[in-house]
Amino acid sequence: MTTTLYVPRDAAALSVDADAVAVRIAQEAAARGIDVRIVRNGSRGLFWLEPLVEVATSAGRVAYGPVATRDVASLFDAGFLSGGSHALALGVTDDIAYLKSQDRLTYARIGVIDPLDADDYAAHGGWTGLANAAALAPADIVAAVTESGLRGRGGAAFPAGIKWKTCADAVSEQKYIVCNADEGDSGTYADRLTLEGDPFCLIEGMAIAALAVGATEGYVYIRSEYPHAFRTFSQAIDIATQAGWLGDDVAGSGRAFRLHARLGAGAYICGEETSLLESLEGRRGQVRVKPPLPAIEGLFGKPTVINNVVTLASVPIVLARGAAYYRDYGVGRSRGTLPLQLAGNVKYAGLVEKAFGLTLRELLYDYGGGSASGRPIRAVQIGGPLGAYLPASKFDTVIDYEAFAAAGGMLGHGGVVAFDDTVDMAAQARFALEFCAVESCGKCTPCRIGATRGVEVIDRIRAGVDRARNETLLRDLADTMIHGSLCALGGMAPFPVLSALDHFAEDFGARQ
Amino acid sequence: MPPATQPAMILKEPGLAPDARRAVLDAIEPRRALPGALLPILHAVQDALGYVPRDAVPLIANALNLSRADVHGVVSFYHYFRSEPCGRHIVQICRAESCQAMGAVALEAHAKATLGVDWHETTRDGAVTLEPVYCLGNCALSPAVMIDGDLHGRVTPQSFDTLVAATRSGA
Ligand SMILES: Cc1cc2nc3c(=O)[nH]c(=O)nc-3n(C[C@H](O)[C@H](O)[C@H](O)COP(=O)(O)O)c2cc1C
Ligand code: SF4
Ligand code: FES
Numbered sequence: 001m002t003t004t005l006y007v008p009r010d011a012a013a014l015s016v017d018a019d020a021v022a023v024r025i026a027q028e029a030a031a032r033g034i035d036v037r038i039v040r041n042g043s044r045g046l047f048w049l050e051p052l053v054e055v056a057t058s059a060g061r062v063a064y065g066p067v068a069t070r071d072v073a074s075l076f077d078a079g080f081l082s083g084g085s086h087a088l089a090l091g092v093t094d095d096i097a098y099l100k101s102q103d104r105l106t107y108a109r110i111g112v113i114d115p116l117d118a119d120d121y122a123a124h125g126g127w128t129g130l131a132n133a134a135a136l137a138p139a140d141i142v143a144a145v146t147e148s149g150l151r152g153r154g155g156a157a158f159p160a161g162i163k164w165k166t167c168a169d170a171v172s173e174q175k176y177i178v179c180n181a182d183e184g185d186s187g188t189y190a191d192r193l194t195l196e197g198d199p200f201c202l203i204e205g206m207a208i209a210a211l212a213v214g215a216t217e218g219y220v221y222i223r224s225e226y227p228h229a230f231r232t233f234s235q236a237i238d239i240a241t242q243a244g245w246l247g248d249d250v251a252g253s254g255r256a257f258r259l260h261a262r263l264g265a266g267a268y269i270c271g272e273e274t275s276l277l278e279s280l281e282g283r284r285g286q287v288r289v290k291p292p293l294p295a296i297e298g299l300f301g302k303p304t305v306i307n308n309v310v311t312l313a314s315v316p317i318v319l320a321r322g323a324a325y326y327r328d329y330g331v332g333r334s335r336g337t338l339p340l341q342l343a344g345n346v347k348y349a350g351l352v353e354k355a356f357g358l359t360l361r362e363l364l365y366d367y368g369g370g371s372a373s374g375r376p377i378r379a380v381q382i383g384g385p386l387g388a389y390l391p392a393s394k395f396d397t398v399i400d401y402e403a404f405a406a407a408g409g410m411l412g413h414g415g416v417v418a419f420d421d422t423v424d425m426a427a428q429a430r431f432a433l434e435f436c437a438v439e440s441c442g443k444c445t446p447c448r449i450g451a452t453r454g455v456e457v458i459d460r461i462r463a464g465v466d467r468a469r470n471e472t473l474l475r476d477l478a479d480t481m482i483h484g485s486l487c488a489l490g491g492m493a494p495f496p497v498l499s500a501l502d503h504f505a506e507d508f509g510a511r512q
Numbered sequence: 513m514p515p516a517t518q519p520a521m522i523l524k525e526p527g528l529a530p531d532a533r534r535a536v537l538d539a540i541e542p543r544r545a546l547p548g549a550l551l552p553i554l555h556a557v558q559d560a561l562g563y564v565p566r567d568a569v570p571l572i573a574n575a576l577n578l579s580r581a582d583v584h585g586v587v588s589f590y591h592y593f594r595s596e597p598c599g600r601h602i603v604q605i606c607r608a609e610s611c612q613a614m615g616a617v618a619l620e621a622h623a624k625a626t627l628g629v630d631w632h633e634t635t636r637d638g639a640v641t642l643e644p645v646y647c648l649g650n651c652a653l654s655p656a657v658m659i660d661g662d663l664h665g666r667v668t669p670q671s672f673d674t675l676v677a678a679t680r681s682g683a
Binding site: 185 | 550552648653663
C-alpha cells in the first residue's frame, strides 16, 4: 500500500528547507522498504509550522510541523504514516484552529492540491466558474462580478465589476487582460501564494475576465523578486493551454484567450497600473497621466482590464457559487473575504483569509498570538510601505475599507506588519521617505525631490537640530507631496511619516 | 529610426567578445517579435552573461528599431538590470519593513562588516555581490535573504555566515 505525503514546494517553505525534508523522507522510506508518494503542494499559509508535512490517513490529512531533516527518522519511528503521535504532531490539518476558523474562499485549495495538477484542481472545484461563464452572455458575467461586491485587492479597492463593464463597453478589435502580480508591498505574500500554490485559479479568473470583456490576450506581470513563482506559473500556463482551458477555444466557448507571463525588473513603481503597462510595452516604468483609463486605453493603447492577482483569483468562486454566496461574507461596503497577511514581529505569522469585519486586535492577538519577541506590540503598519503606522489605541479598528480610512489608515493589499516596543519610529519615518526616493519614477518633482529633502529633514530632527522648525518643514513637505504628486507613491509616502509624528512624537526627540 | 551609422557599427562591436556577442544575439533572436520585447530580451541577456554589457545596447537597439538612448534608459531605470559584471554569487538582503521588525537592520550591518562591502559592491575575491532588496514575499519568515535566486527565511547573523560559506564553497 502506498501512503501519500505532502511536503510544500512554496518558496517560503523551501526557504526553511522543505526540499531537504522531502528528500530525507524519500530516503528514509526507501531504507525502511515503505512505499510513499510525496506530493509537493503549496503552503497552507501557517508559516511558523513550515515545513508542514501532511500524511493522508483514514482520519483525513494529519499534519506535523515544523519538520527538520533531523526529525524525519523519529517521525517514522512514531508511525507518522498512520497518524502516530509525536512531539511535532498537530492533528487533523483542517482542525488546526488557525485554519479552521478562517473563511478560505479564494484560498480554499492553497496547500491542499498539487498546484500543477489540473485534475487535482478540477477535483477541488476548479474550472467550474469558467465552465459556467462560457455558457453565459458576457454582460451576465460582468453583472455577476458587480453583484458580488468584489473590489480590487491590489490597493485602491475599486469595484471590479465597474472596471470590467467600462472595458466591455469599449469597442475595439483587440482587448487585453493584465494581471498585476508585482506585489511590491512589504508584508504581503498573498499573490505569491496563489502563483505558486493555486496558479490555475488565477488562470481561470483571467479566462473568465477575457470572456466577459472580449479580450483575446492576457499578460501576468510577475516581479523579478519571485523567480520561483514565475517558473511555477509559466508551467501552469502551458498545462492549462494543453488542457484547453486557454488557447484558441477556451473551455469550449469557441473564443480564444492566450496568456503570457512576463517578468518585472525590480521597480516598486511598476506595481502602479499605468507604470506596469509602460513596462510591459518595453519602456521605463513611468506613470501615465490619467485619463485615459486603462479600461479604455490601456496596453498598447487598447482597452485593458488590469486587476490584482487576488481580485482575479476571487472571480472563479463568484462564478461557481454565485454572486450572493460571495457577497454574503463581509460587512458594509466591504464584501467577501480579504486574505490578510500577518508579518513582522508576531508569533504566528501567516495567511488569514477572513470575511471583512474582524478587528485588527483579533488579527494580531487571536491569530498572531502577540509579538514574536514577547514584548508589547507598539506599532502596526498596514497596506505596505505607504500605509500609516497605527498605535495600540487603534487596534480595535474593524477590518473594512471604510473603517480603516476613517482611522487614518488603509487596508491596501492586506499586509499587516507588527513592530514591538524596541522600534524607533523616527527611523521608520526616515525609511518610508528613503524608499520613496529610491523607487520614485522621477516624473514629478514633489516625489522625486521631496522624498530626498524629507530624509534630510528627518536626519536633522533625529540629530536634535531645531526640532520645532524642522517638524514644521517636514509637515509642509508632506503636504506638498500629498497634494502635488501624480500617483500614490509620492502622494502617500508621507502617511507613514505623519502617523509616526502624530502617534509616536516621543521618538523624534524633545520639542524645544 | 536608428541612426544610419548603426548597421555598420554592429558588424564589428569592439567591446563584446565573440561568445558574449553570440549570447546577446541568441537572446534577441527568439524574442524580437514579441510585443514589448525589450524587457524579455534584457532578462535573457542578463541570465546568460550576468549583466547587460554596454556594448550589447546597440545590438538590442538595432534589432528592436529603438535608439540606443531608449535601451540605455530602460536598462538604467530598473534596479534589477546591471551594466557592470558582478560577483559569482548574488546575495540579496531584504531591507523592507517586515524584515526590519525582525532584525534585518542588524543582519545588514553584520553582512556588510563580514563581507567587507557596502550595497552593490563585490567582495575582493569576486565571490559575492551584496544587493538590497525590498521584500521577497517571505515576510512571515523574516528576515529574508535570497542567494542566487534561492530564498532563505528566519536568517540570523550566524545562519547568514553558514549560508555564505556554503555558497562560496559551491555547496
Ligand atoms: C506606487 C504604487 C504601487 C502599487 N503596487 C501594486 C502592486 O504591487 N500590486 C497591485 O495589484 N496593485 C498595485 N498598485 C495598485 C494599482 O495601481 C492598481 O490599482 C491595481 O493593479 C488595480 O487592480 P485591482 O483593482 O484588482 O486592485 C500600486 C499602486 C501604486 C500607486
Ligand atoms: S509621485 Fe513619484 S512615482 Fe508617482 S508619478 Fe510622481 S514621481 Fe513618479
Ligand atoms: S519585508 Fe522582507 S520579505 Fe517581505
